Amino acid sequence: DGGITQSPKYLFRKEGQNVTLSCEQNLNHDAMYWYRQDPGQGLRLIYYSQIVNDFQKGDIAEGYSVSREKKESFPLTVTSAQKNPTAFYLCASSPNRESEAFFGQGTRLTVV
Amino acid sequence: ELKVEQNPLFLSMQEGKNYTIYCNYSTTSDRLYWYRQDPGKSLESLFVLLSNGAVKQEGRLMASLDTKARLSTLHITAAVHDLSATYFCAVDTRNNDMRFGAGTRLTVKP
Numbered sequence: 001d002g003g004i005t006q007s008p009k010y011l012f013r014k015e016g017q018n019v020t021l022s023c024e025q026n027l028n029h030d031a032m033y034w035y036r037q038d039p040g041q042g043l044r045l046i047y048y049s050q051i052v053n054d055f056q057k058g059d060i061a062e063g064y065s066v067s068r069e070k071k072e073s074f075p076l077t078v079t080s081a082q083k084n085p086t087a088f089y090l091c092a093s094s095p096n097r098e099s100e101a102f103f104g105q106g107t108r109l110t111v112v
Numbered sequence: 113e114l115k116v117e118q119n120p121l122f123l124s125m126q127e128g129k130n131y132t133i134y135c136n137y138s139t140t141s142d143r144l145y146w147y148r149q150d151p152g153k154s155l156e157s158l159f160v161l162l163s164n165g166a167v168k169q170e171g172r173l174m175a176s177l178d179t180k181a182r183l184s185t186l187h188i189t190a191a192v193h194d195l196s197a198t199y200f201c202a203v204d205t206r207n208n209d210m211r212f213g214a215g216t217r218l219t220v221k222p
Contacts, residue, residue, distance in 0.1 A: 094210075
């Protein structure tokens with residue numbers, strides 16, 4: 001089945017650690033996105049990529065890094081420089097601007 | 113910087129009533145999307161509006177876009193409990209960088 005898969009569903013991080021959130025899609029979409037959602041809040045754009053080997057910072061990129069080495073994969077690393085990383089992270093992909101984005105089921109990251 | 117504002121942020125309505133959610137955005141765009149999110153879940157696409165004057169309807173929900181006013185509306189007709197959720201609008205600038213409003217949390221009461 002075609003879709004977008006995020007893993008893990010829940011992730012616990014100790015302070016000072018880097019963690020990587022996985023996002024994989026088999027929809028052959030060019031554009032991929034990472035968003036952060038805090039409780040009761042909207043989605044804030046972290047990074048986005050329109051094509052392989054290219055990505056742009058969103059509104060809250062500080063403390064995060066991404067790579068886009070393959071079309072189907074867009075992993076997000078939450079670095080120790082991100083001071084308040086506890087949040088719900090959503091990955092999305094889209095074939096083009098004329099279509100809606102498809103979202104993964106999210107990763108809930110908690111700092112312990 | 114693109115800003116997307118939704119109002120109201122919270123909406124409590126009775127079953128059978130009508131209401132409208134508004135989405136204003138600050139820069140030129142001809143691409144606007146509406147999504148629904150249930151508690152603890154991911155987002156589900158509702159509508160894609162691609163041009164000025166676009167109107168789309170699905171069941172009790174109807175969305176419209178006025179690019180000149182930089183305004184989209186999501187109209188709810190004869191609300192039912194199953195419509196309780198958070199509704200987001202999102203705007204895509206020409207950079208393909210989709211940005212979201214804060215969401216409208218809708219509660220439909222019997």
